[in-house]
Amino acid sequence: MKKQELIDKVTTVFQERFNQTPALFFSPGRINLIGGHTDYNEGFVLPAAIDKGIVVGIQKNDKDHCLAYALDMDEQADFRIDEIAPIENGHWKNYVLGVVAETAQKHSIETNFNLVFAGNIPLEAGLSSSAALENSIAFGLNELFGLGMTREEMIFVSQKAEHKYAKVNCGIMDQYASMFGEKNAAILLDCRSLESTVFNIDFKGYTLLLVNSHVKHQLAETAYNQRREVCEKIAKMFGVKALRDISEADLSKVKDKLSTEDYQKALYVIQENERVVEASKAISTNDIQALGELLYASHEGLQHQYKVSCEELDFLVNATKENEAIAGTRMMGGGFGGCTINIIKQTAVAAFKEEITPLYQEKFNKTPSFYDVQISNGVSKIATTINS
Ligand code: GLA
DSSP: OOHHHHHHHHHHHHHHHHSSOOEEEEEEEEEESSOTTOGGGTOEEOEEEEEEEEEEEEEEOOSSSEEEEETTTTEEEEEOGGGOOOOSTTOTHHHHHHHHHHHHHHSOOOSOEEEEEEEOSOTTSSSOHHHHHHHHHHHHHHHHTTOOOOHHHHHHHHHHHIIIIIOOOOOSHHHHHHHHOOTTEEEEEETTTOOEEEEEOOOTTEEEEEEEOOOOOTTHHHHHHHHHHHHHHHHHHTTOSSGGGOOHHHHHHTGGGSOHHHHHHHHHHHHHHHHHHHHHHHHHTTOHHHHHHHHHHHHHIIIIISOOOOHHHHHHHHTTTTOTTEEEEEEOSSSSSSEEEEEEEGGGHHHHHHHHHHHHHHHHSOOOEEEEOOEEOOSEEEOOOOOO
């Protein structure tokens, strides 16, 4: 669905359901060119916001509770701001409740409110629909109640909601990219200082194509949190804050104190951080081949060292290696499913889709989906054009 259709739909449903005209906000999902699992190690990432995301409509009400309607799921939740607690794992309500609770801890939300949200971003595809939802609500509450939060404060509210309510101990990349995205640019983000450098993306004949494996891994959250724990444990051994502070040479000194698995995970993080910096250089010199090689190397590491890939993603990456029109490919996001990101010649996209679809179907009995990526701006208020 196009963004404008989504905006119209949320507006209409809001008016029908609550008899009010909402304030509207759009919050995008994100891609990440390179830098998998480096953010919570206070390292570097190279993400960008995309043109797909979440639209939220929000308006004050005079009831004694708040109402949140998830349009795509056709489900409504009611809650009282001062009585919020996380509910069963995996439920969409946790994102809403988490952001409201975290906001209310620091700012006074003076009345109850109604909220409707819907998205055109595929769920559990590694495109951060959850960060998009969190940010949209933080931004909406901030505007509606004039809370004076900065964008930076809002991303930390969103991240805390993810930690405490969705129970995923994520880094800051997704919330940052969704909030601060810039049109046609990838952002080299230092996840420790939040310093960023913007790189214009003009791949001269190449484009970014996402391939959705349609694999959703049940235990992804647990596996994600476990990896973060391993990284933190090793950083602690060195008495430093994060793996960001350790070099390959440092790591090799404690090799015999670590299991092979843990050693490889830490090594991956150190090497991936270096790849991100290299990738930003390749973008600035327009060296698409070098950038592509770095993506392949990133995937190798995620597959064999960090072990967050899956058979389907590996297949989708390997299938591109002989294709001269594809410079590089890797899995993207938390892992165990979701999308691969491909740097591919514009003229070769149609043929690639035709070639990979039957191969993937035959092997996994599933049909992949394809998304052309438009790199877009971060969260914004939508000018309301429809009158009630
Ligand atoms: C998820 C998390 C991010 C990041 C990526 C992996 O998307 O939310 O913080 O760790 O996985 O790079």
